[in-house]
């Protein structure tokens with residue numbers, strides 16, 4: 001008999017572990033028939049704001065809209081001229097949100113050790129049209145926000161944190177949104193806090209900003225049939241809010257379990273020179289959304305793992321500055337050499353709170369076999 005497959009994430013295991021609680025919350029929401037807005041929506045906004053350290057939360061339809069709406073409300077809708085600096089090594093949504101808010105993305109390279117924004121490259125990327133910086137807290141580790149903020153303050157730029165992978169991350173005792181103007185979260189099912197569909201949130205310490213984003217996402221509504229701006233429809237469903245309220249109560253424990261799995265991988269891979277681990281900075285608490293290593297012959301190893309029932313992932317194979325959609329920006333791959341090099345080497349190992357020590361051991365031994373064969 002072949003051993004059971006190890007998925008990249010296991011949402012079914014999470015559901016089964018909390019089935020009663022989740023089913024009851026959903027049933028109650030259905031019985032109340034409050035599918036748009038409603039008590040769970042309101043309660044979750046408050047509970048998530050508290051969990052983020054106290055402030056205000058605007059719930060929206062997804063993490064991409066959270067980024068787009070935060071930029072739009074902080075900078076005003078752009079006309080394609082103003083620039084927003086971010087990284088190329090991220091999910092496409094970061095770049096899309098900048099474009100859809102009316103701005104032009106400018107990409108900086110990354111630190112090869114952490115795969116995070118090279119904050120030393122920020123200063124040189126600033127031009128007269130620069131309006132904002134979007135640091136991406138990729139894989140669950142926060143960018144050095146003290147450095148981002150000092151550049152932003154010096155040049156009068158807004159800072160919108162892409163925290164879609166960073167629920168539960170800290171940098172020098174601060175969480176996403178504590179230093180920047182806003183932090184944007186995704187509740188895509190596979191994120192550390194995932195809904196049963198799409199969802200997103202903007203966390204900010206600015207009550208007025210949160211109110212404007214929430215209004216924009218709900219038809220620019222002042223009152224039920226009174227609209228003061230042309231908004232859109234991008235709301236978090238009542239059912240998703242009900243699920244997220246239950247899951248939020250377990251999030252800290254899940255993040256702890258994720259860190260435990262990562263510690264096993266660290267231990268099992270220690271001393272292996274063919275597997276380059278992504279570093280965690282000393283001042284950071286990592287939320288361990290993903291456990292990413294860099295290896296040679298990545299695609300061959302990825303296929304060999306799959307053959308043995310180990311489902312690893314690649315985050316991300318094509319950096320934004322090499323994407324066809326951004327070809328008009330005029331980047332060549334060698335403009336961001338660290339990013340382009342890493343995109344061919346990154347590999348995400350299976351990671352979810354329910355993963356067991358024996359699974360981690362099998363992942364690592366299979367990985368080592370695949371590399372040396």
Ligand SMILES: *Cc1c(COP(=O)(O)O)cnc(C)c1O
Nearest residue numbers: 062063064091093164186187188
């Ligand atoms: C998931 C993700 C987003 C977008 O979130 P959605 O809810 O899927 O729209 C944005 N940025 C990063 C880095 C992400 O991982």
